[in-house]
Amino acid sequence: MATSPATDPFELNPQGSTPLYxxxxxxxxxxxxGGLWQPGDELPSVRAVADRHAINPMTVSKAYSLLEAxxxxxxxxxxxxxxxxHPAGLMAVADRLDLLAPALEALVRQxxxxxxxxxxxxxxxxxxxxxxxxx
Amino acid sequence: MATSPATDPFELNPQGSTPLYxxxxxxxxxxxxGGLWQPGDELPSVRAVADRHAINPMTVSKAYSLLEAxxxxxxxxxxxxxxxxHPAGLMAVADRLDLLAPALEALVRQxxxxxxxxxxxxxxxxxxxxxxxxx
Amino acid sequence: MATSPATDPFELNPQGSTPLYxxxxxxxxxxxxGGLWQPGDELPSVRAVADRHAINPMTVSKAYSLLEAxxxxxxxxxxxxxxxxHPAGLMAVADRLDLLAPALEALVRQxxxxxxxxxxxxxxxxxxxxxxxxx
Amino acid sequence: MATSPATDPFELNPQGSTPLYxxxxxxxxxxxxGGLWQPGDELPSVRAVADRHAINPMTVSKAYSLLEAxxxxxxxxxxxxxxxxHPAGLMAVADRLDLLAPALEALVRQxxxxxxxxxxxxxxxxxxxxxxxxx
DNA sequence: GTGGTCTAGACCACA
DNA sequence: GTGGTCTAGACCACC
Numbered sequence: 032m033a034t035s036p037a038t039d040p041f042e043l044n045p046q047g048s049t050p051l052y053x054x055x056x057x058x059x060x061x062x063x064x065g066g067l068w069q070p071g072d073e074l075p076s077v078r079a080v081a082d083r084h085a086i087n088p089m090t091v092s093k094a095y096s097l098l099e100a101x102x103x104x105x106x107x108x109x110x111x112x113x114x115x116x117h118p119a120g121l122m123a124v125a126d127r128l129d130l131l132a133p134a135l136e137a138l139v140r141q142x143x144x145x146x147x148x149x150x151x152x153x154x155x156x157x158x159x160x161x162x163x164x165x166x
Numbered sequence: 167m168a169t170s171p172a173t174d175p176f177e178l179n180p181q182g183s184t185p186l187y188x189x190x191x192x193x194x195x196x197x198x199x200g201g202l203w204q205p206g207d208e209l210p211s212v213r214a215v216a217d218r219h220a221i222n223p224m225t226v227s228k229a230y231s232l233l234e235a236x237x238x239x240x241x242x243x244x245x246x247x248x249x250x251x252h253p254a255g256l257m258a259v260a261d262r263l264d265l266l267a268p269a270l271e272a273l274v275r276q277x278x279x280x281x282x283x284x285x286x287x288x289x290x291x292x293x294x295x296x297x298x299x300x301x
Numbered sequence: 302m303a304t305s306p307a308t309d310p311f312e313l314n315p316q317g318s319t320p321l322y323x324x325x326x327x328x329x330x331x332x333x334x335g336g337l338w339q340p341g342d343e344l345p346s347v348r349a350v351a352d353r354h355a356i357n358p359m360t361v362s363k364a365y366s367l368l369e370a371x372x373x374x375x376x377x378x379x380x381x382x383x384x385x386x387h388p389a390g391l392m393a394v395a396d397r398l399d400l401l402a403p404a405l406e407a408l409v410r411q412x413x414x415x416x417x418x419x420x421x422x423x424x425x426x427x428x429x430x431x432x433x434x435x436x
Numbered sequence: 437m438a439t440s441p442a443t444d445p446f447e448l449n450p451q452g453s454t455p456l457y458x459x460x461x462x463x464x465x466x467x468x469x470g471g472l473w474q475p476g477d478e479l480p481s482v483r484a485v486a487d488r489h490a491i492n493p494m495t496v497s498k499a500y501s502l503l504e505a506x507x508x509x510x511x512x513x514x515x516x517x518x519x520x521x522h523p524a525g526l527m528a529v530a531d532r533l534d535l536l537a538p539a540l541e542a543l544v545r546q547x548x549x550x551x552x553x554x555x556x557x558x559x560x561x562x563x564x565x566x567x568x569x570x571x
Numbered sequence: 572g573t574g575g576t577c578t579a580g581a582c583c584a585c586a
Numbered sequence: 587g588t589g590g591t592c593t594a595g596a597c598c599a600c601c
Contacts (some may be wrong), residue, residue: 042275048184050378050599058279065281068288078590087379102197127280128290134273139294141269143263144193149295156291160273160284185576212589222578227589232370243455244492244586244588319453320591324502324519327509335551359591362574379573379601397550398560400579408539409564410447414463415532416470418563424563425533430554455585492586 033070036114039083051086055094063103064120064127074112075105170207174218186221190229198238199262209247210238281288305342306384309353321356325364333388334397342384344374351407440477440517444488456491460499468508468523469532477511480519 043054054078062068078094081088095112098104104112139145142152175197197203201276212230216223233239239251252271277287310332314322331340347365351358365382368374375385412422447466448459467473482500486493500517505511507524509517547557 045378046375047264052600061276061279061283062281065279067279067281087273090601093601095200114297124282124286127282129191130280131273131276131282131287134276135294136291138269138273139298140293141192141196141266143298144196144200144202146202146266147259147262147266149298151259151273152266152295153288153291155188155270156274160287163237163274163284165280181592187576211587221587224579224591225577228576230589230590235367235370240451242586242588243450244584322591326547331544331546331549335549337549337551342585346572348572349570358574359576359594360567360592362576363591365574374576377601379599394552394556398556400464400550401543401546401552401560402558404539404543405560405564408536408543409568411462411466411539412468413534413568414470414472415535416467416472416538417529417532421529421533422536422565423558423561425536426544426558430538432439457585495586498586 036068036074039080041077041080041084043084043086045084045086051084051090052094052097053061055080055091056097058099059098059105060120060128062116063118064122064130066121068114070114070116070118072114073107073110074114076111169207171203173210173214175210176215176219178219178221180219180221187218187225187229187232190215190226194210194233195236195238196265198249198259199265203249203250206253208242208245208248209249211246232237306338306344307352310345311350311354313354313356321354322360322364322367325350325361326367329364329368330371330373331426333384334400338384340386340388342382343377343380344382344384346381386407441473441479444480444485446485446489448489448491450489450491456495457499457502460485460496461502464499464503465506465508466535468519469527469535471526473519475519475521475523477519478512478515479519481516 043051045051047054049057050160059068059074074095075083077088077091078147080086080091095104099106099112102115102117104118105115107113138152142149167206176190176193178186180186182189182239184192194203209230210218212223212226213220213228232240237250238253239247242248273287277284280293311328312327313321315321317324319327328342331337344365346354347358347361350356350361365374369376369382372385373388374382377383408422412419446460446463448456450456452459457554465475479500480488482493482496485491485496491520500509504511507520507522509519509523512518543557547554561569
C-alpha cells in the first residue's frame, strides 16, 4: 500500500470540467490535509507527471507553484518539490469534513432534484464505500 | 406544493463556477428524469426567466436549445417550450442513481484523499439529510 | 487533394434560409460520418473561421459546441477542437444512406406532388451527377 | 385513388424546420403546378384542416391567403377556397423539374459530403421510387 | 494562442 | 405573445 507520493500519484480526468491544474492542486491539498502525505515527502518531477499524463509541463508547474505559494509544498533547489515542513493544509478530522461540505451539498441537491429517496442515497454511499475497502 | 414548472422554477447561483446556462440545463434534466415535471408541462418563457433572474435572454435560450437537442424539451412554435412527449431523460430510480454516480464518486474520492474514515462520511451525509427533512 | 480539415473547409451561404451555425454543424457531421475527416484531425480555430467568412466568432463557437455535445468533436483545452476519438457519427455506407433519407424523402414527395414521372426524376439525378464528375 | 383535394390532403410535420404555413403553401403549389388538382377543385375549409392537424386556424388561413395573392387559389365567398380558373402555377414538365432543382441540389451535396458513391445514390432513389408504385 | 461565457441590442419568423 | 439568429464587444480561464 503506497500512501506517500509515488511516481504517478494523480488521478487526472482531461474530459472533466475542472481544469487539469486544479485537479492536481486539489488532490495534493487533500492528501496533505489528511496526513496521507507527510512533511518531507518528495513529489514526482514536473516532467514525470507531464509525460505520464501526456499534458503540458506548464500545467503541472502552475499547480506546483500555486501549492508552494500556499505553503503546502516547498521547493528544494536542484531536487524538486516536497511537502512543506509545516504544511499550511494539515488539519483535524472535523476541519477536513468541512472541506467535504461542497461535494456533499452537490450530492444531496442533485438527489433531491432527481427525486431519489434519502434511504436509497444512503444505501448507494454504503455500497460505494464497500467497494473502496475491498478492491 | 407546486411540482410542475412554476413561474420561477430555477435556483440560480450567479457566483458559482458552473455557468448559468448549465445550471438551468441540469435542473431541468433532473426534474424531468425524476418525474417531477411531466411530458407536456410548459416551461416559463425565456423572457420570464431572464427578467426574474436579471440575466440575458440568450443565456436562457441557450439552455433551452441544448435541452431540445437532447430530446428533453420540445419547441411549440409560437407558444413556447414544453417537456417532450417521450423525454430522453425519464427513467427508473435505479437509473437515476446512475446519474448521481459522478457526484458520489467525487465525494468518496475526496474523502479518501482527505483520510476521512467511512463512518464519519456516512454520519455527515445522515446529518445533512436530516436538515433536508426539517428545514 | 485536401481531405483533412484545411484552413477554410466550409462552404457557407449567408443568403440561404438555413442558419450559418447549422450549415457548419451539418458539414462537419457529414464529413466525419463519411470518414473524410479522421479522429484526431484538428479543426480550424473559431477565430480563423470567423475571420475567413467575416462572421461573428460566437456563431462558429455555437456550432462547435453543439458538435461537442453530440460527441462528434472533442475540446482540447488551450489547443482547439478536434474530431473525437470515437466520433458518434462515424458509420458504414448503409448507415450513411440513412442520413440521406430525409433529403431523398423530400425529393420524392415533391416530385409526386408535382406529378413528375419517376423516369424523368431518375434522369434529372443522373444528369446532375454527371456535372459533379466533370466540373 | 384520390388526386383531387380530399378532406385531409396535407402531409404536415410539426417537428420539421419548415414552418407549417410554408408546408401547406408548397404542397398546394406543387399539386396545382403538376395538374393533380384542377381548376375549380375545392379545398378543405380552414377549420377542417386546423382541427385535423391540431394547429392554429390562423396558420391555415395565412397559407390560403398567400396562395390567393399568388393567383393559385381563388376565394369563393361563403363557400371556401378553390383552385383558380387560370392558376398561375400550372406548368409544363420541364418547368416542374426546375422546381425540383433545390431538393435535388441538396441531395447531391449531402451525398458528396457523406462520401456516398453516385451509384449507391442512384440505387437508393430507384428503391424509394419502387416503394411509391406499390405501397 | 485556444475556447467559454455573458451582455446589450437588433431584427426576423412563427402562431 | 413565443423562440431564433446574429452582431459587437467585453472579460475570463486554460495551455
